[in-house]
Amino acid sequence: MTNPEYPGDIRDLWQSQTIAPxxxxxxxxxxxxLKQQRxxxxxxxxxxxxxxxxxxxxxxxxxxxGSSAAALDSLxxxxxxxxxxxxxxxxxxxxxxxxxxSRYVKERKAYFTQAEASGNTGSLAFYRAELQRELNLNRIxxxxxxxILPGLLILELGLASHIRExxxxxxxxxxxxxxxxxxxxxxxxxxxxxKYRRKIAALDALGRTPE
Amino acid sequence: xxSLQDRPDDLYDNAISAHGPALSxxxxxxxxxxxxxxxxxxxxxxxxxxxxxxxxxRCSLRTWVYRVAHNVAAxxxxxxxxxxxxxxxxxxxxxxxxxxxxxDDANRSxxxxxxxxxxYALIQRLNPLDRQVILLYLEGxxxxxxxxxxxxxxxYVATKxxxxxxxxxxxxxxxxxxxxx
Numbered sequence: 001m002t003n004p005e006y007p008g009d010i011r012d013l014w015q016s017q018t019i020a021p022x023x024x025x026x027x028x029x030x031x032x033x034l035k036q037q038r039x040x041x042x043x044x045x046x047x048x049x050x051x052x053x054x055x056x057x058x059x060x061x062x063x064x065x066g067s068s069a070a071a072l073d074s075l076x077x078x079x080x081x082x083x084x085x086x087x088x089x090x091x092x093x094x095x096x097x098x099x100x101x102s103r104y105v106k107e108r109k110a111y112f113t114q115a116e117a118s119g120n121t122g123s124l125a126f127y128r129a130e131l132q133r134e135l136n137l138n139r140i141x142x143x144x145x146x147x148i149l150p151g152l153l154i155l156e157l158g159l160a161s162h163i164r165e166x167x168x169x170x171x172x173x174x175x176x177x178x179x180x181x182x183x184x185x186x187x188x189x190x191x192x193x194x195k196y197r198r199k200i201a202a203l204d205a206l207g208r209t210p211e
Numbered sequence: 212x213x214s215l216q217d218r219p220d221d222l223y224d225n226a227i228s229a230h231g232p233a234l235s236x237x238x239x240x241x242x243x244x245x246x247x248x249x250x251x252x253x254x255x256x257x258x259x260x261x262x263x264x265x266x267x268x269r270c271s272l273r274t275w276v277y278r279v280a281h282n283v284a285a286x287x288x289x290x291x292x293x294x295x296x297x298x299x300x301x302x303x304x305x306x307x308x309x310x311x312x313x314x315d316d317a318n319r320s321x322x323x324x325x326x327x328x329x330x331y332a333l334i335q336r337l338n339p340l341d342r343q344v345i346l347l348y349l350e351g352x353x354x355x356x357x358x359x360x361x362x363x364x365x366x367y368v369a370t371k372x373x374x375x376x377x378x379x380x381x382x383x384x385x386x387x388x389x390x391x392x
Contacts, residue, residue, distance in 0.1 A: 010330065010379050014349040017327055019235040022249075023227070024256045026220075032257050112265075126362060127285050202289050203339075 083162075086155025093151045097144035104137055128203050135196040141189045145182070152178075222263040222272070227256070230276045233350050240334045240346055241284045251287050258283045270359065277347060277360045285339040302341045302374045326383060333382065344371045 024032075111129070156174050160167050227234075234255055242248040262279045270278075330349075334342055340361075347357045354372055358365035 010326075010383055011349055011351055013323065013326060014236070014330065015351060017236065019232060019239060021231060022235050022238075022252045022256070023231075024253060024260075028253070029257055029260055032253055033261070036257070127282055199289055 082154060082158030084158075086151050086153070086158050089151030090148055090155055091151070093144075093148035096147040097140075100140045100144060104133075104140065108133055128200060131196055131200050131203065135193060135200070138189055138193045138196065141185065145185060220260075220263075222266060223260045226259060226263075226272055226276045230273060234276070234280055236350075237280055237284060237346055240331060240342070241287060243331070243335060251284065254287065255280045255283045274356065274360050277350075277352075281343045281346075281360070285343070288339045288342070301338055302345070302371060302378060329382065333378070341371065344368060345375050348372055348375055 111133070156171075160171050160174075163170055235252065238248050238252045238255065242251045259276060259279050262275070266275055334345055337345065340363075343361055344357060347360060352360070354365050354368045357372075358368045361368070
């Protein structure tokens with residue numbers, strides 16, 4: 001083959017190269033999507049581990065407490081003020097967390113629409129803004145935890161007050177689970193934050209942003 | 212142009228039948244390792260399929276496909292750049308450095324596959340922005356379309372294209388020897 005008459009022939013050469021076709025079946029797409037969504041849920045939803053801890057701690061309390069029918073009755077029918085206040089605070093905290101999350105989604109959508117309208121979505125600046133947005137999302141996690149924790153603590157203390165025997169075990173299990181949860185959440189959150197900071201730094205170092 | 216009434220699945224099928232080969236070329240230009248390339252292609256296809264839920268036909272299907280694909284690929288480059296810690300450069304730096312090494316065969320006629328290999332080697336050294344511009348250029352887009360796809364100004368794209376032409380001419384006119392104009 002003779003050398004091409006640059007650069008037009010190079011473009012022809014590029015476009016005419018044969019590459020094995022790639023196809024994804026709907027099932028493959030669905031599985032990959034599920035995998036990505038699972039990762040997203042694990043890393044970004046503080047509500048899931050909190051709910052798990054709450055269920056485990058409450059179940060442990062009920063197991064300890066379960067032998068007494070009267071005690072169970074008092075737990076479910078005569079809620080103390082502490083339990084009610086705790087429950088209300090926790091629900092408010094969860095609402096705050098959901099609001100923060102939905103505000104993030106709404107702002108992201110508005111930003112994307114605006115960027116799309118100005119034909120800016122392919123730029124590195126847009127990609128960098130997306131990374132910054134993901135980084136900001138990470139900041140929601142500790143805020144959500146702070147909002148939910150007081151209610152959760154008061155609720156569990158209220159539940160513990162109903163337990164006559166094994167109260168200290170119940171509180172101990174709860175606090176241990178909570179400590180583990182906080183350690184895990186903050187560990188994942190810090191790792192994720194570092195990841196986005198590194199990405200942004202790498203992008204800043206790589207990109208020659210125009211204008 | 213695709214109709215707004217089209218379902219996302221139909222739009223996806225149309226996009227793949229029209230631009231599937233270009234996406235494969237793009238993935239190969241971003242990732243030389245076949246396994247990683249397959250992962251990248253899967254990510255691109257999934258992102259594309261999901262993106263059509265928000266496609267409002269304000270731009271052409273081709274522009275949309277390239278935008279999505281390059282966004283996914285840019286993420287991939289940053290990730291793999293961190294992992295492999297290879298250094299990426301701009302078109303200007305490639306031009307200043309005298310391009311990729313090809314001293315031994317300056318007078319030899321390049322075979323088609325060798326030229327492509329060399330082209331891939333050149334592209335894979337570039338930073339994401341320049342890589343995006345050169346790939347769109349090679350896919351046959353003009354400056355205005357590249358500007359629309361990338362979101363950068365057409366003046367800036369024109370400068371980049373001029374640089375690309377110079378580099379391609381220097382690399383392939385004489386079998387890889389780099390004579391600056």
